[in-house]
Amino acid sequence: MRAVVTGGAGFIGSHLCERLLAEGGDVVCVDNFLTSGLHNIEQLMQHPRFRFSYRDVCQSLDVDGQVDAVFHLASPASPTDYLRLPLETLRVGSAGTWNALDLAASKNARFLLTSTSESYGDPQIHPQTEDYWGNVNPVGPRSVYDEAKRFGEALTMAYRRSRGVDAKVVRIFNTFGPRMRPDDGRAIPTFVRQALEGDPLTVTGDGAQTRSLCYVDDLVSGLVQMMAGEHGGPVNLGNPHEVSMLDLARWIIELTGSSSDIQLVPRPQDDPEKRRPDITLAREKLGWEPKTPVELGLRETILCLSNRLSQDAPAGQHGTAIPVPEQGLTAGVHS
């Protein structure tokens, strides 16, 4: 199989490229490093079946030769990123998805959109099933991501219905693992960085809000199985194991052996109260469910972030590989 992975240099994309290569496939990774960097795919650059194309998928997306599958992951994904890149996020969710679907249509390839649990907004049913239409603020700050993804879902389904493209949608719930950026603003890398640096862990609100945490290896299995199957989705992919932000912070303090305290900071606007996928459909249609215990995944993530922070720390100071504007590390922008 020859697959195109847009956003293939990102956190999830780089793991997906590795998996596809390990399964004997050829991979064309397309990325413009908007929210990532070469370091995530450096280990793949010499691989004989891996090709990297530095490109903004909003401009054009031509790929020579046979293409059997297009995995469309390109998009800022962390709240910190999409809040500082609102127009880029809307453009890649619309024009970028359009180009990726056109590529799949022209090559008679399968297509998979990585949508998000954010399509449900701040959900009023719990856990979330795929037939729930969501509770999204269409004009709030987070709408640049939520509505871009909802548009992408509509576009994918329109290509499926009107152009006969074998196009599918998954809705990914919070996923974590090695290669998350220490500065990406999501709860796990933020807490780990703070714990490792001995800073207070900034929990938003009273910390009772919950997220479900899926390890990246399990998520990648779900993406591959969805692409191979017949179901068009949307299908939820995530771990139904739910944890409050306060408990997560305490857990990370324990696992890192840190002496950090916990500091409560204001909640960001439209931050969802609860997040837990109902994965009945994924179990039935894909035979998929997460297998990695969250604690094991947290240990792997802590190890990776710890190495990354020490590499990025010349003269005893922790730094980051990606330039982030000063407001980029706003406390409380967790998802």
Ligand code: NAD
């Ligand atoms: P990420 O930011 O690490 O990766 C996204 C990649 O897309 C980056 O490499 C970035 O440079 C690239 N990109 C962005 N705009 C581009 C453009 N115009 N042209 C080319 N490349 C571009 O994020 P991630 O966590 O790996 O997320 C990957 C996908 O999964 C995203 O579509 C995201 O919405 C979705 N998702 C992720 C999660 C999660 O918990 N990580 C949850 C829900 C959905």
